[in-house]
Amino acid sequence: MNKKDYYEILGINKNASEAEIKSAFRKLAKENHPDVSKNPNAEAKFKELQEAYAVLSDKEKRQQYDQHGHSAFEGGFGGTSGFDFSGFDFSDIFSDIFGSSFGFGSQGGHANRPKKGRDVIIEMGLSFKDAVFGIEKTINIDVDETCKDCHGHGGTGEKTCSKCHGSGTITMEQRTMLGAYLTKTTCTSCQGSGSIYDKTCSKCHGKGTKRKNKEIVIKVPAGVDNGNQLRIPGKGEAGVNGGPKGDLYVEFYIDKDPLFVRKGDNVKLNIPITITEAILGCKKEIPTLYGEVILTIPPGTQSGSEFLLKGKGIANVNSNKKGDMFAIIDVIIPDKLDKKQKELIHNLAKTPLEQHEIFKKFDKNIKRR
Numbered sequence: 001m002n003k004k005d006y007y008e009i010l011g012i013n014k015n016a017s018e019a020e021i022k023s024a025f026r027k028l029a030k031e032n033h034p035d036v037s038k039n040p041n042a043e044a045k046f047k048e049l050q051e052a053y054a055v056l057s058d059k060e061k062r063q064q065y066d067q068h069g070h071s072a073f074e075g076g077f078g079g080t081s082g083f084d085f086s087g088f089d090f091s092d093i094f095s096d097i098f099g100s101s102f103g104f105g106s107q108g109g110h111a112n113r114p115k116k117g118r119d120v121i122i123e124m125g126l127s128f129k130d131a132v133f134g135i136e137k138t139i140n141i142d143v144d145e146t147c148k149d150c151h152g153h154g155g156t157g158e159k160t161c162s163k164c165h166g167s168g169t170i171t172m173e174q175r176t177m178l179g180a181y182l183t184k185t186t187c188t189s190c191q192g193s194g195s196i197y198d199k200t201c202s203k204c205h206g207k208g209t210k211r212k213n214k215e216i217v218i219k220v221p222a223g224v225d226n227g228n229q230l231r232i233p234g235k236g237e238a239g240v241n242g243g244p245k246g247d248l249y250v251e252f253y254i255d256k257d258p259l260f261v262r263k264g265d266n267v268k269l270n271i272p273i274t275i276t277e278a279i280l281g282c283k284k285e286i287p288t289l290y291g292e293v294i295l296t297i298p299p300g301t302q303s304g305s306e307f308l309l310k311g312k313g314i315a316n317v318n319s320n321k322k323g324d325m326f327a328i329i330d331v332i333i334p335d336k337l338d339k340k341q342k343e344l345i346h347n348l349a350k351t352p353l354e355q356h357e358i359f360k361k362f363d364k365n366i367k368r369r
């Protein structure tokens, strides 16, 4: 075995502190990263650095190495395997080197972390009545499901991607007039997962997910209003790298009712009445959301008068407390009268109808001008 000394590789002495090891690796890894370095042997050099760091940054392994040298990690398989550092997690120190110090933001080096699947938003049209009372609706949506054949990996025989060394991103040096800086892009070899597979899954063609049409039962709660969103957890797109599923959001659009006008949890209803009903008063059967009721309209009721029907509005979608209903009187002036009705109205017109308060007040204000 003709292997270079780990301390030599990192350019440090045998009693270097943990911080010195880390800082030496940081400096050399930055210079020798194969995506940055112009040195044709950069990849081999980078591997060497990784190996040295993986050993010396681990107290136990460092001790073994100090005692036995390279033979500490040479197994019983002919002594050629050397130290296997493929399981070592470099993501923290790499994000340190290629992340924060170059301002790449938080995604640097963490491309293969579990990520929650995307949320899905769908729109649902409802009749006024279904929105008021709630309903159960079955819908069909297309969502990405984790592939069962490869458990979302996209293939079998996982290996660390050699192009990005498992980081999922490629760092490139850009030279400009202002100097050189590093840019980071998703690795095209592994699509950012950091791993490649011997055999691509034939069911999902390596994607790890499959588009599936799913039937979902939506329980629309009573009282939903236009634009309200209902969240159904875990019914969105499949997660990435074993992350949880996204959520499904259902946004409601509600048809107008020919009679009732909704204002929050309250409803308004216009009640047309005749002039004689307005003058003489009457009892009227009117509809509410909860069946018919009798409304007593007193003599002399004006057009636009409001009658409050407490608790006859819509149940609040959160508190379930019911709103109110307002019956608004609309006095309809007849535009077609028969001969006899005309005669009656003419006779009525001869009486002093202008004795009403409102006429007196109006006259007074005119004189004041």
Ligand SMILES: [Zn+2]
Binding pocket: 147, 148, 149, 150, 151, 152, 153, 154, 155, 201, 202, 203, 204, 205, 206, 207, 208, 209
């Ligand atoms: Zn698959």
Ligand SMILES: [Zn+2]
Binding pocket: 161, 162, 163, 164, 165, 166, 167, 168, 169, 187, 188, 189, 190, 191, 192, 193, 194, 195
């Ligand atoms: Zn890659």
